[in-house]
Amino acid sequence: MPALSVSPIVAALDHVEVELDEVITAASDATAAPLALSLVEALSEVPDPRQARGVRHGVLAVLLLGACAVLTGARSFAAVAEYAHDAGHAVLAALGVGTVVPHESTLRRVLQKVDPVAVEAALRSWVLTQLDAQPRSQATPRREQRRVLALDGKTLRGAHISTAHGSSDHGAGLPHLVSVLDQASGAVLGQVQVEQKGSEVAAFSTLLDELDLSDVLVTADALHTHRGHADYLHQRGGHYLMTIKANQPKLLARVRALPWADIGVAARGRARGHGRVETRAISVVSLHPCPDLGGEFFPHAAQAIKLVRRRRPLRPGGKWKTVTVYAITSLTGFDADPSLLARWIRGHWGIENRLHWVRDVTFDEDRSTVRTGHSPQIMAAFRNLAITALRLSGATNIAAALRHHARDTLRPLTTYKIT
16 A cells, blocks of 8 residues: 655654744745756747658757757767767657657757747746746845846857848858846846847847846946837836946936046955956946936936946056946945945956857857858857856856766756756
């Protein structure tokens, strides 16, 4: 006879040293704990672009093979096929692959035709559930627990694609991908493809539409410092922190003219590493009331920021280089102090260092010649997924982590929590 299931509360009451309140709290915590969506469940929502007749390898198995292969350092369809042939029966069975291993041509055709929007939606669902399942430190101040998203774009320089007028030497034939990164974890929450870098502004709302922006801060460079973006974030319940450059000449001139000498420096910082030393001084002024007695600075703007960075190489004879950055935010001084604003401005460039640089250098993305159909975006999505999974697992050196996974075909399954 099978054993009867017993309530954890009833079972615990058999031990007199356990307090009833502690048992009820533990049981309620266990019940309330979110169940993280598995990668298999997420990718199973992606439709197969092929007709059902004659299909031997499902789209789910192909996507899982691609994701696991990239986690071992695969950079091409040939490398994905080699991973599939070397993975072994246990791994292939766990990924839903039958007795016949898919050929490179099969992997190529499927990944060229699969819907990138559906793949991105599936990966976003998986990443968000993983983030929700992460434990949160109760010692962190509440305003520092705010989710901060960095948004920026990157061109795939090796993936020349044909256009209506043929390829171009000026980048018109290069796919440009705009990504959004969670600053705290380094997880990639989404990616969309635009025709070229100039179209990146239009991708702002498209990329953020599927995310809950309530009380979320979005950081962006000067390309996205647009009044429409500020209104969009305000309507969605979010906030912005945007740099100001020459594309907003009137706003830049007005912010520069503020009495920064009288305002003074609110916080300073110093960092040493990567062969250089850097100092940062931040000044912040509230825009309510307006400090220059003019009209509205920017929609929903609450504070203007001046950040002065001074950097010097550690080598003998290295000279100081000074850069002044101006920014604007919808957060009030109660929501974010100057030190926190400086951290978030610096954290925005994490999307360059922790994502784009890793894809360029570690995955050699700019030399990838994958270019047909949707395959450039799909392979980039697999790289984002690999980087995200490794960040969430605690990896700090992505290159070393890829080599670690390449030595054991079962490790990708463990990292993706497939088994």
